[in-house]
Every structure is written in structure tokens, then in C-alpha cells.
Amino acid sequence: MQALPAPLLAAINHLLGQATWAREKLMPFAGHAAQIRLPPFEAAFLIGEDGCIATTEPTTTAEVEPEVSISLPAATPLLALQGKDAVMRAARIEGSAEFAEALGFVIRNLRWDAEEDLSKIVGDIAAHRIVAGARDLAGWQRRAALNLAENLAEYFTEEQPLIARRAAIADFSAEVVRLRDDVARLEQRLEKLSAV
16 A cells, blocks of 8 residues: 655645644544545555654555554545545544544545635734635625525526425325225225125
């Protein structure tokens, strides 16, 4: 099994470097191995003494038996568009309970502090304003997408009924149940009449 690619390893360690709590959560598992599977990609990694991901040689990685396995579906890149929560719901983390719980907690809660990184380049105030502007823009895009989806749903249910409304489906289902019960009662009456 191969080691994590160097750019991915560097990015994860950068995030861990910003989060003291995450490194402290992983430190008790120093030297423990885990593997991540995202078909067709499969790689292993070790937890270092400092709580970061340790670099390993391919021969070392092959010799170490992973205690935890993180399996992601092949559709993970598409799920990532829906956010980290969607990816985490699809992920399967198996293995040593304590190690798996610690890794899962860190993965769920680890966030990039873009403002901190940006402040090193443009200064604190500019970084704060850029990140706030990006957050506002992302919020606006989310609201615009939600409004578009709601407008399309209303158009296709009210003005150009290609999609049935929820209430109409519920009414139809209730009528089908009522009809089934009526047919069952009619069959029972016919059986009684034919028996006479």
C-alpha cells in the first residue's frame, strides 16, 4: 500500500498545525497506522509523535498493519460539493474503537483557518475583510441557489404541473388505500353471497 501523496500530506499537516486541539487528540495514537480508501485510490498513514501525520516510506507503510480503515465511496468528489457533512455521512470508519473515534472527531471538526494564513500575506485587517467578503458571497450564492430551487419547484408544481404536490400525492395515496379496503369488503360480501 502506498503512502499519502506529499501535497495531501502537507495540506493535512498544515491544518493540524493550526489546530492544537486536533494534535492533542491524536498524540495518544502516535505510531498507529490508518488507511484511507477512495476507489481506486488507497493509501496508509501513521500518526506522528507530535499528533501530525507522519511521512512514511512505501516499504514501511506496507509493513505496518492499519488499525483503522476509512472507506469513502467513489462518488465522494460529488458529495464534497454538498459539504463535509455529506462526505462524513457516506464514510465508513472501521477498526480500533478509540483510534477510529479520535480520527473521526478530528476529521469532522478540522477547519482551515483561511484568515490566519491570509493575514501572513496581506495583514490582519485585510485578511479579515477578505474572508468576511468571501463568506458573504458564499452565503449569497447559497441563498440564490435555494431561491432558484424553490422557484423552480413552485413553477413545476403550480404553473406547469410536471411535478405533483406533496398534498396531492398524499390525497391520492389515501384514496388508493380507501379503494383497496372497499374492494376487500366487496369481495367478502360476494363470497358470503355465493356461499348462500
